[in-house]
Amino acid sequence: MSGVTLEKIVKSYGKIEVVHGIDLVVAEKEFVVLVGPSGCGKSTTLRMVAGLEEISAGRITIDDRVVNEVAPKDRDVAMVFQNYALYPHLNVKENIAFGLRIRKESKANIEKQVAEVAEILGLTEYLERRPADLSGGQRQRVAMGRAIVRHPKVFLFDEPLSNLDAKLRTQMRAEIKRLHKRLGVTSIYVTHDQVEAMTLADRIVVMCDGRIEQVGTPMDLFNHPKNLFVASFIGSPPMNQIQAEVEASGDKLFAKFGAHRLELPMLHELGANDHGRKVTLGIRPEHIMTQADPDTDAIEVELDLIETLGSEALLHTTVMGKPFVVKTETRGDLSHLENVRALHFKPDMLKVFDGVNGDVFDHPERLK
């Protein structure tokens, strides 16, 4: 099985520990995305898998073989770098063939493999060109070609799209996804862009400060974030947050903030004796309604700004002195949105987080 296993992986630079014991199992053929803010240790973790950084503690297994002491070239992994690292003195063909030449493959075999990869990536016309004469997207493809041509067990990507403009990024994202479907090679992909993570990943690993916050499918993370960090990191625009206090009244719980009161969903981990407890409400912009509904609570707001995206619009408002964003459908017309004076919430759409440590109440994994 050509999966990758990380067990209690630690990385220290001198006395400073930057990765604090990561456990992760990447299954064969899986596409796993490490996502998190800049500096959280994603690249470091990836580079330890690649063999470019020593592992301070823990164990990495590739294809059931412990690789802690194995040189990068013998790990049978290929990496696509953020800056591509194409050899500028070689043309596209020579760049792609570099690894095969070093490994002393036969000329005929190299020709065949390069032609095949160029075909897959649409580079056939550019084989004689130098990297300097290619566009950003083409360079990106050459970088991938260099990885693919070796038929490695694992692909590693370190922010491969971050140097492309938005349009090209979307296009290459789709291409990477297609490529993964076609080749079915186990892949670990690092990005700080949650959209990339959501669109590419079979499973996402959310990291923060050298630790894993949560691992799950994109929908898992979107619907059931474990804590505020994950909740605010996944989803665009990010989840709205409101500091509130629990109020028990009758057999129901409410969140009180300012002059407002919203009914909370029924939760196993929050009860009447939590009266007065500080919590943070998390509400996704797409889960807020602009029209009343039988079982909704409402709060009054003033509209600051409407951003139109076409079929959807973002309403920018302020709640408790903080920006509060609502995503809603336009149905091709903005006039009905301009008069919005109140927002409506269903209890089921509220996420409730501990006001102190940010953990969500009633996370399905804990309830099981």
Place this chain on the structure above:
Amino acid sequence: MANMNLYSRGDKFFVRINMVLVGLFTLATLYPFIYIAAVSLSSGMAARSGVVVLTPVEATFAAYQQILVDPDFWNSYLNTFIYTIGGTIMSLLLVIPAAYALSRPQLIGRRFWNLMVAFTMWFNAGMIPFWLNMRDLGLLDSYFGIIIGFAVNAFNIILLRNFFESIPRSFEEAARMDGANEFQVLWKVFIPLSKPAIATITLFCVVARWNGFFWAMILLQDEGKIPLQVYLRKTIAELSDDHEFSSTLLSSLYSAETVNAAIIVCSIIPVLLFYPFIQKYFNKGILLGGVKE
């Protein structure tokens, strides 16, 4: 000239002053060449009386005829080639790997080694100890002594090391992932990427070797092994000491001045031929397109 309309009045003034200064500098650099060439083609009388300014006076090839028939001239010429080519190759063989090793963060004791290399730029043992050292190593009067003795130059190492350090790490890492060992990383990636820097130190080595005079004079007794520069000095000494030669000067078409000038011209020609050949490597932006930062 670029379109001057794009410059402001102050800038135009500045550009003009610049051009005048560059022009003067070019003349100052070029004139000695022209003068020496003119002297070498003038008659001995004219050269001695100092009337040669820009063009040959009483033009003649007599000085060239004089030196081109001297087998010692050809022999020293050949020696200079041996020292220059051998010395430059030896320098590159030693300096490139040294610079590469010193540029790698994974080198153990890197700071110390770098300090040791830089140390030799500030302090050295001096002439006599160096001579004694060469003598004890049996490297006096030896081609190999001259070639190896001056092959390692701290300045060149540091220059190239800095260039290697400026190459993004991902090149090394990509090559490693591709299966390259240290030697292949150096040979297939770093050296091709460092052509401008390597061309620079090659030029430094070639020029230093070609003009190398002092140590060749000190270390070489055997006249069969001396380079052109030492031969030139010897000829100067011989021609000016030679009373017989002076007395026949009036009837002769060459003099010490013209012969010296002719030797100098002969020694400059190969360097002039070499430079355009290496110049194409001095282009900037060799990393262009390989990485995007």
